[in-house]
Amino acid sequence: MSAADPATAERVVRGACPHDCPDTCALRITVRDGRAVKVAGDPDHPTTHGALCAKVSRYPERTYSAGRVLRPMKRVGRKGEGRFEPVSWDAALEDIAARLATIAARDPQRILPYSYCGTMGWVQGEGMASRFFHALGASLLDRTICATAGAAGMTYTLGGLVGMDVERYVDSKLILIWGSNSIAANLHFWSFAQEAKRRGATLVAIDPYRSDTAARCDRHVALWPGTDAALALGIAHLLIAEGLVDRDYVSRHTLGFGALAERASRYPPERVAAICGIGADEVRELARLYGRTRPAAIRLNYGVQRTHGGANAVRAIASLPALVGAWRDPAGGVLLSVSGMLPLTPDRHTRPDLMPGWPARPPRTINMVRIGEALLAADPPIEALVVYNSNPVAVAPDTERVLAGFAREDLFTVVLEHFRTDTADYADYLLPATTQLEHFDVHRTYGHLYLLANEPAITPLGEARPNADVFRELARRMGLAHPALAASDEEIARDAIDWSDPRLGGLDLAGLRRRGWAKLAVPPAPFAEGGFPTPSGKCEFHSERLAAQGLDPLPDWVPPHESAASAPDLARRYPLALISPPARNFLNSTFVNVDSLRAAEREPGCEVHPEDAAARGIADGDRVELFNDRGAFLARAKLSDRVRRGLVVAWGVWWHKLAPGGRNVNAVTSPALTDLGRGPTFYDCLVELRHAAEQPAKSPGQPAKPAADRAAERSGAPAAPPAGGGNP
Numbered sequence: 001m002s003a004a005d006p007a008t009a010e011r012v013v014r015g016a017c018p019h020d021c022p023d024t025c026a027l028r029i030t031v032r033d034g035r036a037v038k039v040a041g042d043p044d045h046p047t048t049h050g051a052l053c054a055k056v057s058r059y060p061e062r063t064y065s066a067g068r069v070l071r072p073m074k075r076v077g078r079k080g081e082g083r084f085e086p087v088s089w090d091a092a093l094e095d096i097a098a099r100l101a102t103i104a105a106r107d108p109q110r111i112l113p114y115s116y117c118g119t120m121g122w123v124q125g126e127g128m129a130s131r132f133f134h135a136l137g138a139s140l141l142d143r144t145i146c147a148t149a150g151a152a153g154m155t156y157t158l159g160g161l162v163g164m165d166v167e168r169y170v171d172s173k174l175i176l177i178w179g180s181n182s183i184a185a186n187l188h189f190w191s192f193a194q195e196a197k198r199r200g201a202t203l204v205a206i207d208p209y210r211s212d213t214a215a216r217c218d219r220h221v222a223l224w225p226g227t228d229a230a231l232a233l234g235i236a237h238l239l240i241a242e243g244l245v246d247r248d249y250v251s252r253h254t255l256g257f258g259a260l261a262e263r264a265s266r267y268p269p270e271r272v273a274a275i276c277g278i279g280a281d282e283v284r285e286l287a288r289l290y291g292r293t294r295p296a297a298i299r300l301n302y303g304v305q306r307t308h309g310g311a312n313a314v315r316a317i318a319s320l321p322a323l324v325g326a327w328r329d330p331a332g333g334v335l336l337s338v339s340g341m342l343p344l345t346p347d348r349h350t351r352p353d354l355m356p357g358w359p360a361r362p363p364r365t366i367n368m369v370r371i372g373e374a375l376l377a378a379d380p381p382i383e384a385l386v387v388y389n390s391n392p393v394a395v396a397p398d399t400e401r402v403l404a405g406f407a408r409e410d411l412f413t414v415v416l417e418h419f420r421t422d423t424a425d426y427a428d429y430l431l432p433a434t435t436q437l438e439h440f441d442v443h444r445t446y447g448h449l450y451l452l453a454n455e456p457a458i459t460p461l462g463e464a465r466p467n468a469d470v471f472r473e474l475a476r477r478m479g480l481a482h483p484a485l486a487a488s489d490e491e492i493a494r495d496a497i498d499w500s501d502p503r504l505g506g507l508d509l510a511g512l513r514r515r516g517w518a519k520l521a522v523p524p525a526p527f528a529e530g531g532f533p534t535p536s537g538k539c540e541f542h543s544e545r546l547a548a549q550g551l552d553p554l555p556d557w558v559p560p561h562e563s564a565a566s567a568p569d570l571a572r573r574y575p576l577a578l579i580s581p582p583a584r585n586f587l588n589s590t591f592v593n594v595d596s597l598r599a600a601e602r603e604p605g606c607e608v609h610p611e612d613a614a615a616r617g618i619a620d621g622d623r624v625e626l627f628n629d630r631g632a633f634l635a636r637a638k639l640s641d642r643v644r645r646g647l648v649v650a651w652g653v654w655w656h657k658l659a660p661g662g663r664n665v666n667a668v669t670s671p672a673l674t675d676l677g678r679g680p681t682f683y684d685c686l687v688e689l690r691h692a693a694e695q696p697a698k699s700p701g702q703p704a705k706p707a708a709d710r711a712a713e714r715s716g717a718p719a720a721p722p723a724g725g726g727n728p
C-alpha cells in the first residue's frame with residue numbers, strides 16, 4: 001500500500017478507476033522500474049471480475065502520452081489559440097493568488113469554480129477544492145450536467161439515490177434495461193445481465209435507438225426520446241386495470257395509490273402508443289410481462305433523464321417496483337444510482353460552514369449547464385473561472401455561447417488539466433495535474449456498493465501536482481488560515497466517510513488502503529418491508545414535498561421542449577430529433593485524444609434512417625452537416641434502420657478541435673433545463689441535416705465560414721502545438 005518506490009523492480013499497486021462510470025473498477029497496476037506498464041482489473045473484486053473496458057486498459061497510454069501537460073503554462077496568444085509559455089509553479093501560483101485576491105476584495109462571487117467528475121475521488125474531487133472556494137466566498141456551482149433530474153425523480157419517489165445491489169441482478173427473471181446502453185456505459189452490469197439470461201431471464205431494452213445493448217436483448221421497445229413517463233404510466237394503468245398490483249405491498253408501503261391510479265388512467269395503451277410511437281400491443285405485452293414475472297428488476301440509467309420531462313420520467317418508472325411488490329425480492333426493484341446509500345459526511349468533507357453568510361445567506365449559485373449564458377450575462381459578472389476535473393468547452397450544451405463566454409478577454413481563467421483540451425486552450429494559466437496513477441484517493445461510487453482506495457503507483461510525471469495540493473497552496477498564499485484548508489490528503493479522505501457506520505463493520509481508512517476495497521453490508525432486499533428514506537418512509541407516488549412547492553405531486557408525462565407536438569414551428573424547420581449518447585471508446589470527452597481509441601471511433605459519426613437520408617440526397621458514408629438555430633457540426637452519415645424515421649443518433653463527446661469543422665455535437669444541443677433538478681436536456685434537440693458540401697449554417701456566435709476552412713483552422717492544433725507551447 002505504500003507510495004511509489006522506484007527502487008523496487010516490479011510491483012503491483014492497488015488502484016481504483018477514477019472515471020464517471022457506474023462500474024468504478026478495482027485496478028491492479030503493474031509498475032516496473034518506476035513506470036506503470038499495465039493496468040488490469042482486480043480479478044478478486046466481485047463487480048470488476050478482472051475485466052476492464054478498452055478505455056481504461058489504455059490508461060498507461062493516456063498517462064504517458066506525448067500530449068500530457070507537464071509544466072505550468074501561461075497564455076501568450078489570444079484566448080482559444082492555445083499558445084502558452086512555460087512558467088514556474090511559484091510564479092504561476094503567486095500571480096493566480098494575487099489575481100484572485102484582487103477580485104475577491106471587490107466581490108468573491110465574481111470567482112467561479114467549474115468542475116465535475118474527471119475524477120470521482122473524494123480527495124482530488126471536491127474535498128480541498130470545495131473548502132478553498134467556500135472559504136473564499138466564491139459563487140457556488142450547481143453541478144447538474146449529468147444526473148440531477150434523475151436524482152430529483154428518485155428523491156421525490158424513493159427518498160434518495162437508493163436501490164438494488166447490482167450483484168443481485170443475476171437472479172432476476174426479467175430485466176428492463178431502461179435508457180442505458182450498458183455494453184458501452186455500464187459493462188460490468190451487462191455481465192450480470194448476461195448471467196441472468198443464462199439462468200432464464202428475459203431482457204428488454206427501452207431505448208429510442210437499437211444500441212448494441214438493445215440488439216442483444218430479447219425485446220426492444222423503441223420509443224421516442226422524452227416519452228418514457230407516458231410508457232411507465234401506461235404500464236401502471238394496465239397493472240392496476242388487470243389486477244397485477246401487489247395490494248398488500250401497496251397498502252403498507254406506498255403513498256397516494258388512488259391518485260396515481262387516476263393519473264395513470266389517462267394513459268390507456270392507445271394514447272401511450274401515439275405518444276411513444278410504438279404499438280399499443282407492445283405496451284400491453286410489456287405491462288403483463290412486468291406484472292407477471294418474479295423477480296422483476298429495472299436497470300434505469302441516465303439516458304432516460306436528458307429531456308425536458310426527465311425527472312418525471314424517473315418518478316414514473318421508480319413507482320413501478322412498489323406497484324408490483326418487486327422490492328420484496330433481493331433481485332427485484334430498480335437501480336439508477338446507489339450513491340445515497342453510502343455513509344457520507346459531505347459537510348465535514350466540503351465544509352460549507354466556511355462560507356461567508358452560511359447558512360442564511362450563502363453566495364449565489366451558477367448552473368453549470370448554462371455556463372455560456374453565465375459568462376456572458378451574470379450580474380455581477382464572473383471575472384475569474386477555475387476549471388478542474390472537467391472540459392466544459394466540449395461537454396456543455398450550446399457551444400457557440402460557451403465559446404463566446406470563454407473568449408472574453410477580461411475573464412481570468414485557470415485550468416487544471418492533464419491535456420490541452422478545448423477548455424485548456426482558453427486558459428490564462430494551464431496547470432499540470434496528476435493522473436490516477438500519480439496520486440492517492442478514496443472513491444465514491446454509484447453503480448455498486450464498494451468503497452475503494454487508490455494508491456499512487458508512480459511518482460508524478462514532470463511537474464504535475466494533485467488538485468488538492470494546488471488548492472491547499474492557493475489557500476496558503478491567499479492567507480486563508482483555517483486549519484481545514486491545511487488538511488492532508490489522508491485527513492480529507494477520512495473526513496469524507498462516516499467510518500462509524502455499522503455497515504462498514506469497523507473498517508477504517510488504513511484497513512481500506514490495505515485491502516483496496518470493501519463492501520457496504522446492506523440487507524439483501526432493503527425495501528422488502530418498506531422503510532424508504534422519504535418523509536413518510538413509503539414509496540411516494542404522491543409527493544407532499546412537491547405539492548408544498550406548488551408543483552404537480554404526481555408523476556406525469558412532460559413533453560420535450562423540442563418536438564413536433566410541443567414546438568410545431570421549430571419542427572417544420574428542424575424535423576429530426578437528435579440524441580447524442582457517449583461513444584463506447586470515449587468517456588465523455590476523456591480519451592478522445594488517445595490515438596488508439598480515437599482510431600477505433602474513426603471520426604464523428606451519425607446514424608440516419610435510409611428514408612430520411614434519401615429525402616435529402618444523402619448516401620451512406622457521406623459527410624453531413626447537422627444544424628439548427630444554435631449552431632452546426634459535421635459527421636459521417638451511416639444509413640441504418642437502428643434508428644427510426646425522424647431520429648438521428650450522433651455519438652459524443654468529441655473534442656471540438658479534433659472534429660472536422662471544429663465543432664462537436666454540442667454545437668446544436670440546447671441549454672434548456674429539465675422539469676426538476678435543473679438538469680441538461682442534451683437529448684431534447686431538433687436539427688436538420690444536409691450534405692456538408694453545401695454552405696454551413698450561420699451560427700449565432702461567429703460568422704458563417706465554409707466548414708472546410710474551420711477544419712483547417714482548428715484540426716491542426718493538437719498535432720502540431722504552436723511555438724512556445726510544447727511540453728519540455
Ligand SMILES: Nc1nc2c(c(=O)[nH]1)N[C@H]1C(S)=C(S)[C@@H](COP(=O)(O)OP(=O)(O)OC[C@H]3O[C@@H](n4cnc5c(=O)[nH]c(N)nc54)[C@H](O)[C@@H]3O)O[C@H]1N2
Nearest residue numbers: 179180181184185209225226301302303582584586587588
Ligand atoms: N463508454 C462510456 N461509458 C460511460 C460514459 C461514456 O461517455 N462512455 N459516460 C459515463 C457517464 S458520465 C454516464 S452519466 C453514463 C451514461 O450512460 P447511460 O446512463 O447509459 O446514459 P446515456 O449513455 O446517456 O444513454 C443511454 C441510452 O439511452 C438512450 N436514450 C436517449 N434518450 C432516451 C430517452 O428519452 N428515453 C430512453 N428510454 N432512452 C433514451 C440512448 O439511445 C442510449 O442508448 O455512462 C458512463 N459510462
Ligand SMILES: Nc1nc2c(c(=O)[nH]1)N[C@H]1C(S)=C(S)[C@@H](COP(=O)(O)OP(=O)(O)OC[C@H]3O[C@@H](n4cnc5c(=O)[nH]c(N)nc54)[C@H](O)[C@@H]3O)O[C@H]1N2
Nearest residue numbers: 116117118119146389390391395416417433580588589590
Ligand atoms: N452532447 C452530449 N454532451 C454531454 C453528454 C452527452 O451524453 N451528450 N454527457 C454529459 C455527461 S453525462 C457528463 S457527466 C458530462 C461530463 O463532462 P466532464 O465532467 O467535463 O467530463 P470529461 O469530458 O470526461 O472531462 C473531464 C476532464 O477532467 C480531466 N481530469 C481527469 N482527472 C483529473 C484530475 O485528477 N485532475 C484534473 N485537474 N483534471 C482531471 C480530464 O483530463 C478531462 O479533460 O458531459 C455531458 N455532456
Ligand SMILES: [Mo]
Nearest residue numbers: 020145146147
Ligand atoms: Mo454523466
